[in-house]
Amino acid sequence: MMNPLLIIWASLRQYRFSALAFVLLIAAGTSLSVAIISQERALRTGSARAADRFDLVVAAPGSRTDALLTSVFLQPGSARLLSPEMTARLLNDPNAAFVSPLAFGDSIRGTPVVGVTASLVDHLSDGLAEGRLFLSRQEAVIGSASPLSVGQKFRPAHGVHSQDAPEDDDHDAGGHAHAETHDIALTVVGRMKPTGSPWDRAVTIPVEVVWDAHGLPPGHPEGSTQIGPPFDPARTPGIPAAVVHSRTVASAYKLRQAYTTNDSMAFFPAEALIQLYSVVGDVRQLMSILAVITQALVLLAIVSSVLILLRLLMPQFVTLRALGAPRLYVFAAAWGFMAALVLVGVAIGLVGGYALSFGISLWLSNRTGIALTPSLGEAEILIGLSILAIGLVLALVPASRLQRRPLAEAIAKY
Structure with missing residues (x-):
């Protein structure tokens, strides 16, 4: 054949x-x-997957998509602020496992510096890959993909820039001035595990540092060096958004209802993603x-x-x-x-x-x-x-x- x-x-x-x-x-x-x-x-x-560990986001009334992009994906935005009264009530709410404010506006080497509480860092990372959480206003924790290293000192710069000055140098090799840096030096004490989100590149610092660097009340009595909750209602500024972690699913829905008001909006990131998918x-x-x-x-x-x-x-x-x-x-x-x-x-x-x-x-x-x-x-x-x-x-x-x-x-x- x-x-x-x-x-x-x-x-x-x-x-x-x-x-x-x-x-x-x-x-x-x-x-x-x-x-x-x-x-x-x-x-x-x-x-x-990037939004999976964000249980509930509370922000000022407006676009949930904008709030999602700012809080979860760390995209620059110009969102309205929650009132100081609403912020203090939210940050001290006993019905939540923890509430972390988010404070933006600074960067280091082109990556965002975000003011948060240590509880949020620990929650997003599910334990650190290296070092420990920050315990004072002079310490920071970096994301898994950050170019910084544990033990390194840095000064955050105002705004988002491609390159920032090192701690002791305000000019580059060509003599050009770098971005305006804040008059505070922080030391990296820990590195997060990979989260699969833009937070892997971010640098997290105590929110009080960001507030104080921008001339806002630091959330605690004058002269105090405390970081984290409880926050002093009389000295807590407004914030663009906060991440709320609940103990149970039922409490998450109650918290969402409690902060869905004329002065604030609360949403599950998964819901906002569905809305975003419908938009695109x-x-x-x-x-x-x-x-x-x-x-x-x-x-x-x-x-x-x-x-x-x-x-x-x-x-x-x-x-x-x-x-x-x-x-x-x-x-x-x-x-x-x-x-x-x-x-x-x-x-x-x-x-x-x-x-x-x-x-x-x-x-x-x-x-x-x-x-x-x-x-x-x-x-x-x-x-x-x-x-x-x-x-x-x-x-x-x-x-x-x-x-x-x-x-x-x-x-x-x-």
Whole structure:
């Protein structure tokens, strides 16, 4: 029995450049479709994981999305402040396991410096990877990806800048002035475990330090060096937001209800994420449409390539028939040639799509601080299988035409 694989291999070698172009065309289209779907899912999963440890956020009335981006994802914003009275009531609420205020406005080497309480740091990190929590107003804890190191001293700078001055130098090597730094030196005493969120790059310091550095009441009686709760209602400034950790799910809902008022809003970050996803729903639909369009272009390219390859293969397979090769053999050889190209193209496309999504995720993670982990899910595999199935069906066209065409007519033409 004749083996069509020998003819398939010989054809692939003879038309290797045309075959390579066909494979790369299928691979490119498949990769784009796979990467689009995979990346959208990675963004959703990564953002949800980043917000997972934030039970409840309380902020001034306004946009929950803005408050979410500021408090959980540490994006710069200009949110309204809770009133000092509401802030003091919230920070001293006995119904919460802990309430940590958030204070922004400073940075070090382009990364945010956030004023918080030690309880929030311990909760987000679930224990430190190195060192200990801050115990005084001269200490800080860094995120897992911070360029600072335990034991290092630094001075936070006002605002967000790409580079800040070291503790004892207000100018760089070229003599240019650095960003305005606060007149306080802090020592890094601990490093958090990875959280998969922008907090991995942040530097956390006692909130009292931020308040005092910006000329606000430090939350405690004058002359006190205390940090953390309880906060003095008479000396507590307004804050942009606070993170509330509850003891039970039921108490979380009660706290949300208690602080959903005309003067404050309370929300679960997961709820705000759903709202955010709905806002960008059009983008997701656009990405899905782009994936469909890409697949359609791939299929169109397959049809065009099949017709071109048919012209290339016709003389060879006509010769086989003239030499007495059975029609089924010619059919198997022609179909196998096309099928091999489609199979290899789809396989490379799946791998390439994952690699492309991985590269995009790495770039976005570096930009946003959110840990993104792309993967090949059922949707991506289904895309690959659909392109493969349609390609294999289309490969039947030239194979059927080659073995059905009258030999005399084929010889006369080719």
